[in-house]
Amino acid sequence: MNKKRIYLSSPHMGEREFAFVKEAFDTNWIAPVGPHVDLFEKEFCELTGAQNAAALSAGTAAIHLALILMKVRRGDEVICSTFSFAASANPIIYQGATPVFVDSENATWNMDVNFLKKAIKDRIKKRKSIKAVILVHLYGQSADIDPILELCNEYNIPLIEDAAESLGTYYKEKQTGTFGKFGVFSFNGNKIITASSGGMLVSDDKNLIQKAKFLSTQARDPAPHYQHSQIGYNYRLSNVLAGIGRGQLCVLEDRVKARRANYDFYKRELGSLPGIHFMPEAEFGRSTRWLTCLTIDPDKFGVSREEVRLALEAENIESRPLWKPLHLQPVFRDYPYYGSGISEELFETGLCLPSGSNLKKEDLERVMEVVRGVGKR
Ligand SMILES: *Cc1c(COP(=O)(O)O)cnc(C)c1O
Numbered sequence: 221m222n223k224k225r226i227y228l229s230s231p232h233m234g235e236r237e238f239a240f241v242k243e244a245f246d247t248n249w250i251a252p253v254g255p256h257v258d259l260f261e262k263e264f265c266e267l268t269g270a271q272n273a274a275a276l277s278a279g280t281a282a283i284h285l286a287l288i289l290m291k292v293r294r295g296d297e298v299i300c301s302t303f304s305f306a307a308s309a310n311p312i313i314y315q316g317a318t319p320v321f322v323d324s325e326n327a328t329w330n331m332d333v334n335f336l337k338k339a340i341k342d343r344i345k346k347r348k349s350i351k352a353v354i355l356v357h358l359y360g361q362s363a364d365i366d367p368i369l370e371l372c373n374e375y376n377i378p379l380i381e382d383a384a385e386s387l388g389t390y391y392k393e394k395q396t397g398t399f400g401k402f403g404v405f406s407f408n409g410n411k412i413i414t415a416s417s418g419g420m421l422v423s424d425d426k427n428l429i430q431k432a433k434f435l436s437t438q439a440r441d442p443a444p445h446y447q448h449s450q451i452g453y454n455y456r457l458s459n460v461l462a463g464i465g466r467g468q469l470c471v472l473e474d475r476v477k478a479r480r481a482n483y484d485f486y487k488r489e490l491g492s493l494p495g496i497h498f499m500p501e502a503e504f505g506r507s508t509r510w511l512t513c514l515t516i517d518p519d520k521f522g523v524s525r526e527e528v529r530l531a532l533e534a535e536n537i538e539s540r541p542l543w544k545p546l547h548l549q550p551v552f553r554d555y556p557y558y559g560s561g562i563s564e565e566l567f568e569t570g571l572c573l574p575s576g577s578n579l580k581k582e583d584l585e586r587v588m589e590v591v592r593g594v595g596k597r
Contacts, residue, residue, distance in 0.1 A: 226537045226586065229410040229511060232475065232578040237467030244460045252277075252437070254459030260466050261420075267469055268387070268395040270403065270422035272429035275457035275465070276436055279384040279406030279419035283354065284311035285432045285455065286380045286402040286421060292317045292351045299339055301331045301356040301363075301382070302545040303563035308356050308382050309546050317351065321547040323559020328502050329513075329566060330363030331355050332559070333371060339558040340375055352378050357386035357396045358543070359499060359572070360412070360479070360510030365391050365399045372400075380404065384419075387412055388476040388508040396505075397422060407461075412475050412510050412577075413468035415461040476508045478577035482584060483509035486573055489588045493595055495520025513542060515569040521595050525571050531594040537587055542570030 244256055261273040276282050292298055294316035300309045302321035312319040322339050325332035336353070343350050353372055357363050365381075372379045383389070383397030384406035390396070397403025407418035421432050434440075439452025457465075487498055495517035501507045518524040523531075525541065532539045544567050547557035574587055 223536045223586075226574045226579070226583050227576060228538045228540055228572060228574055230576045230578065231409055231414050231416070232576060233464075234467050234471035234474075236470055237464045240463030240467050241460055244463045249459040252454075252456035252458050254462070256459045256462035256466055257457055260457070260462040260469075263466060263469050264420055265422070267472065268398060268422070270395070270398050271424045272426050273420050273422045274429050274432040274436060275462055276419040276421055276432075276455045277457055278417055278455075279382075279404055279408065280307045280311060281436070281453070281455040282404040282419040282421035283308065283380065283382060284314055285435055285453070286404065287311050287315050287317070287352060288435060289428050289431060290352045290378050290380075290401070295349070296351040297343055297348045298352045298354060299336065299343075299350060299377075300354040300546070301358075302547045302557060302559065303329065303358065303543055303566065304356040304382065304546060305384075305543055306546065306549065306551075307384070308354055309552060312354075318348075319546070319552060319555050320350075321545070321552070321555060321557040321559070323545075323557070323561070324563045324566065325364075326562060327500060328361055328363055329499060330358055330361065331368060332562070333364065333367040335558045335560070336368060337371055339556070340371070340377070342558070343556075344375075350375070350377050352380050354380045354382055355400065356382040357389060359513050360386055360389050360508035361499065361501065362386060362389050362391040362396045362505045362507070364502065364504065365396070369399055378402070384408075384411065385510050386508065388472055389506060391505040393505075401425070402428075407465055407468070412479065412508055413465075413472055415457070415465035415468065418457050418461050418465055475577040479509045479575055482575050482579060483512045485584050486512050486514075486588065490514070490591055493521065493592070495522075509575070511572040511575040513570055513572050515566065516571060517569065523594055525569050528591060528594055529571060532587065532590050535586065535590050537574060537590060539574065540572045542566050542572065
């Protein structure tokens with residue numbers, strides 16, 4: 221195989237990241253503390269409209285701290301979108317609580333408010349204590365937040381938005397992740413912008429974010445010696461990585477444009493093929509098209525999603541099935557689920573195409589030709 225590998229979503233550095241990293245070296249701030257960390261938080265708030273932010277080592281750490289701050293404990297329940305990555309739900313288990321999974325709707329592929337309502341009512345009837353709802357915004361597409369938030373408010377359940385895949389996504393002209401009690405973002409290597417790893421926890425509540433910073437730095441009480449009256453975590457972001465993050469914030473809008481242009485290309489070139497349907501973009505906001513996702517009806521297209529994926533792989537092109545619903549995962553199989561199989565069907569038929577902001581026209585054309593070719597066979 222001598223064709224260059226085309227990746228699903230690879231890091232794409234701008235012009236300033238390296239200078240910020242060099243500054244960290246030059247000033248010897250090689251620690252999970254320093255000026256880049258503070259500035260990364262400040263600039264992140266300016267860019268997203270978030271009120272307060274804590275820079276953390278990962279998006280998963282941000283979800284975990286949000287649950288800790290909402291006092292989620294053994295025996296409690298936390299409702300979570302089933303159509304997501306395991307990291308959305310793992311912290312529920314870290315806390316000894318029970319995840320309750322809720323299915324997607326067709327319009328956004330994200331949480332269906334009707335099944336959320338059903339879940340809340342049924343859990344209350346069963347005398348369970350629901351401590352939070354984790355709402356995921358997948359693939360750069362916002363969930364329909366307003367009705368979900370309204371329902372959460374009605375039952376007094378805090379909403380945690382997992383916006384790890386939706387930095388740059390707007391719901392009614394506002395950044396996703398800024399609606400709930402908490403918003404969670406990720407700067408892992410495959411996200412729309414990356415610091416190699418890292419995460420951000422945001423909230424309107426200044427005290428909660430201060431508490432998150434305290435817990436993420438081992439919960440040290442103010443004292444000259446090491447004094448602890450609570451269990452802490454080593455979850456703070458490194459100052460070196462915060463430098464990369466600051467550079468990446470400068471190019472976020474360019475990355476959104478490039479990813480949306482990828483989608484436009486695929487849609488134009490593949491959208492009229494029989495049995496191919498692209499992920500919808502709800503009219504209430506802007507999707508970043510972090511990943512271009514489509515579903516393949518094998519009866520109409522001629523071959524299945526898996527055959528398309530293997531044909532791409534044979535040409536050294538990485539593509540991926542959509543997320544396997546969490547209620548189908550072996551580790552989560554025994555937990556409650558409310559839905560009608562929409563996420564299951566998306567998993568069966570869905571594919572993510574290479575979507576990096578650094579893909580070249582010839583890369584996109586290679587992908588397009590394989591998909592077209594395999595369908596005709
Ligand atoms: C990437 C991701 C996370 C986890 O973020 P990390 O920074 O990798 O810990 C959580 N939820 C979703 C939906 C993600 O895609």
